[in-house]
Amino acid sequence: ETGVTQTPRHLVMGMTNKKSLKCEQHLGHNAMYWYKQSAKKPLELMFVYSLEERVENNSVPSRFSPECPNSSHLFLHLHTLQPEDSALYLCASSQSTEPGSAFFGQGTRLTVV
Amino acid sequence: GQNIDQPTEMTATEGAIVQINCTYQTSGFNGLFWYQQHAGEAPTFLSYNVLDGLEEKGRFSSFLSRSKGYSYLLLKELQMKDSASYLCAVRDRDYQLIWGAGTKLIIKP
Numbered sequence: 749e750t751g752v753t754q755t756p757r758h759l760v761m762g763m764t765n766k767k768s769l770k771c772e773q774h775l776g777h778n779a780m781y782w783y784k785q786s787a788k789k790p791l792e793l794m795f796v797y798s799l800e801e802r803v804e805n806n807s808v809p810s811r812f813s814p815e816c817p818n819s820s821h822l823f824l825h826l827h828t829l830q831p832e833d834s835a836l837y838l839c840a841s842s843q844s845t846e847p848g849s850a851f852f853g854q855g856t857r858l859t860v861v
Numbered sequence: 862g863q864n865i866d867q868p869t870e871m872t873a874t875e876g877a878i879v880q881i882n883c884t885y886q887t888s889g890f891n892g893l894f895w896y897q898q899h900a901g902e903a904p905t906f907l908s909y910n911v912l913d914g915l916e917e918k919g920r921f922s923s924f925l926s927r928s929k930g931y932s933y934l935l936l937k938e939l940q941m942k943d944s945a946s947y948l949c950a951v952r953d954r955d956y957q958l959i960w961g962a963g964t965k966l967i968i969k970p
Contacts, residue, residue: 752903788869791904791948791960838903849894852903 751775754839754853761829762861769824769856771839778843780822781850782814785836797822829860863887865961867949872967873939881934881947881964889954895923895934896948898963904948907934936966944968 752773761767773780782794796804797816811833813825822839836857842850866884873879885893892911896904910916910925910932922935936943949961 788962790865790962791950793958849906849909852905854901854903857901 752839752841752851752853754837754856756856757854758857758859760859760861761826763829763831765829766825766827768826769837769839769858771822771824771853773820773822773839773841773851773853775841775851777841777851778819779841780816780819781840781842782822782824783838783840783852785838785855791838795824826858829858831860834859863953863959865949865951865959867947867961867964869962870965870967872969873936875939875941875968875970877939878935878937879939879966881936881949881966883932883934883949883961885930885932885949885951885959885961887930887951887953887959890927891952891954891956893923893925893932894950894952894958895932896950897945898948899945907947939968941968941970 755770779798781796784792784794794808795814800816800819811828815823836855838855839853840850864886892909894909895907897907898904908916908923910923913925913927915922915924920937925932934947944967946963946965948963950958952958
């Protein structure tokens with residue numbers, strides 16, 4: 749238990765489906781992150797929220813849409829995904845001044861069919 | 862461009878010592894991190910180096926040479942539970958984390 753909880757742990761969706769990934773942190777952190785982890789590739793930072801404001805969007809396709817309703821919750825809304833979007837999606841949180849020592853959730857293993 | 866290089870996979874024997882290297886080329890430097898990630902689990906923070914030298918934490922040690930753009934993670938008295946991927950990450954001048962692809966460590970009895 750890292751203090752960061754992601755649901756669901758596994759998700760299989762068709763290319764026409766709409767689904768959402770959820771992340772919740774219980775650590776009192778004020779920054780939250782979405783990462784994509786593909787096999788044998790570096791972690792790719794997708795979005796950063798600091799104090800509930802989106803501060804970074806690393807050229808992520810619009811089929812991924814983040815939402816941060818408060819400092820404890822983060823969502824990633826998915827629609828019309830492609831098979832190459834299949835990956836492990838990791839949520840992390842930190843104090844905004846210390847992004848390097850972030851705490852990660854266990855991730856959602858997404859498969860797009 | 863910025864990049865982090867580390868071996869894709871390493872194999873070691875239970876009870877032995879293994880050194881996982883990481884070299885980096887980044888725009889500035891504000892610290893280097895090592896994370897451990899067991900299969901299907903979250904990455905967990907292992908160590909942080911910002912000054913040259915060796916940081917020791919139990920069976921694990923991490924070394925940094927900023928002039929060489931080089932770090933290593935040293936694992937002693939290897940245990941089967943140490944089988945995992947080890948991720949190296951560098952914080953650049955903008956305080957963004959640049960990640961390596963990870964080294965998968967396989968421990969054999």
